[in-house]
Amino acid sequence: xxxxxxxxxxxxxxxxxxxxxxxxxxxxxxxxxxxxxxxxxxxxxxxxxxxxxxxxxxxxxxxxxxxxxxxxxxxxxxxxxxxxxxxxxxxxxxxxxxxxxxxxxxxxxxxxxxxxxxxxxxxxxxxxxxxxxxxxxxxxxxxxxxxxxxxxxxxxxxxxxxxxxxxxxxxxxxxxxxxxxxxxxxxxxxxxxxxxxxxxx
Amino acid sequence: xxxxxxxxxxxxxxxxxxxxxxxxxxxxxxxxxxxxxxxxxxxxxxxxxxxxxxxxxxxxxxxxxxxxxxxxxxxxxxxxxxxxxxxxxxxxxxxxxxxxxxxxxxxxxxxxxxxxxxxxxxxxxxxxxxxxxxxxxxxxxxxxxxxxxxxxxxxxxxxxxxxxxxxxxxxxxxxxxxxxxxxxxxxxxxxxxxxxxxxxx
DNA sequence: CGGCGTTTTGAGAGAGCTCAACATCGGTGG
DNA sequence: CCACCGATGTTGAGCTCTCTCAAAACGCCG
Numbered sequence: 001x002x003x004x005x006x007x008x009x010x011x012x013x014x015x016x017x018x019x020x021x022x023x024x025x026x027x028x029x030x031x032x033x034x035x036x037x038x039x040x041x042x043x044x045x046x047x048x049x050x051x052x053x054x055x056x057x058x059x060x061x062x063x064x065x066x067x068x069x070x071x072x073x074x075x076x077x078x079x080x081x082x083x084x085x086x087x088x089x090x091x092x093x094x095x096x097x098x099x100x101x102x103x104x105x106x107x108x109x110x111x112x113x114x115x116x117x118x119x120x121x122x123x124x125x126x127x128x129x130x131x132x133x134x135x136x137x138x139x140x141x142x143x144x145x146x147x148x149x150x151x152x153x154x155x156x157x158x159x160x161x162x163x164x165x166x167x168x169x170x171x172x173x174x175x176x177x178x179x180x181x182x183x184x185x186x187x188x189x190x191x192x193x194x195x196x197x198x199x200x201x
Numbered sequence: 202x203x204x205x206x207x208x209x210x211x212x213x214x215x216x217x218x219x220x221x222x223x224x225x226x227x228x229x230x231x232x233x234x235x236x237x238x239x240x241x242x243x244x245x246x247x248x249x250x251x252x253x254x255x256x257x258x259x260x261x262x263x264x265x266x267x268x269x270x271x272x273x274x275x276x277x278x279x280x281x282x283x284x285x286x287x288x289x290x291x292x293x294x295x296x297x298x299x300x301x302x303x304x305x306x307x308x309x310x311x312x313x314x315x316x317x318x319x320x321x322x323x324x325x326x327x328x329x330x331x332x333x334x335x336x337x338x339x340x341x342x343x344x345x346x347x348x349x350x351x352x353x354x355x356x357x358x359x360x361x362x363x364x365x366x367x368x369x370x371x372x373x374x375x376x377x378x379x380x381x382x383x384x385x386x387x388x389x390x391x392x393x394x395x396x397x398x399x400x401x402x
Numbered sequence: 403c404g405g406c407g408t409t410t411t412g413a414g415a416g417a418g419c420t421c422a423a424c425a426t427c428g429g430t431g432g
Numbered sequence: 433c434c435a436c437c438g439a440t441g442t443t444g445a446g447c448t449c450t451c452t453c454a455a456a457a458c459g460c461c462g
Binding site: 122 | 249252259279306313330331
């Protein structure tokens, strides 16, 4: 649900927009939490860095998506937020948001529902990450992200970004996509992938 | 936070206890949602079955843990809940819980905070699942689940269950544990694992 | 045109998975 | 009390698959 549909106008008025260059961090793990963030333009990824220095992408947010919801109840961020493209992020200050939840039951409820949805999405992502086969992992992603027609997937960024989001090396992703295309399972076009067969369960 | 600390007495009074045999399902994916569930005794796992028929464990809940929080806002369950041991589960009917949230702001807030925590936990689990090395995955698990002394991990069930929870084959887990023990990194005892060195960051 | 990042393709190695055999532990029933 | 049986725990060998390191083609932008 879009933020504007449930966040009181008073809170929206207190928002601060922030522009980010591609690669710039909105916040880092351990930073003090500032508030609820909404991506206005561009794409922002949530990630952690494992001990071997590799970045693990936890989530990719696009326009209309909110991030750092959970951090409203935490003093510090528990992951990094980094712009994958040039981006604009609107920050709703934490005190204002929490105060609104105190007064506006509808807002609090909508927010809770948002969190609930997020929990489900994260579970789905865990499911994805559990698949070891690159082909199946890609298929899982395509099936979940197919557009309205159930056959076309719009890619937000580069294939390299997608590889990181899927938890694969970019080489593995390239090879897998090439194999899927050779076998006729998909077709690739500029920034999009089309499934050759209607998705079926 | 324990359920009893925030769920109004009126809702708790409406709860229904359900006994489950090991292996029995509390609910299945697609079932109509009944309400918020609290594990009273035993262990219940949330899982999905992938297309190859393998079960993917999304979460394991023990006494005091709640499950199906997200399903309060959804008409149907989005995964299976299956007892890993004989278990007792208390079900708080959905309408009663939602009604309580309408009236009791504290309850609603506590629930939202619970969801927020869950989101963070799930992110941590994604991080875990992204680790391909069995040794590192096991170490990650041990570090996160060490008891109060920071060195001892109590195993809720069998090693086979643990393997499923970690997303490893049981053979890989056995070998990894054996190797860790040979190298002196851990010691194994009945249903528990002790880290030889104090956990350090 | 030159530089830089993405996209591709190649070859080799490591690691977990699969299949298989066997040991161990509890519980059951004769 | 002991034999049996199923599930868990354990180890072995081979295979497949992805990762890693390398190199080259391609596209975009100054």
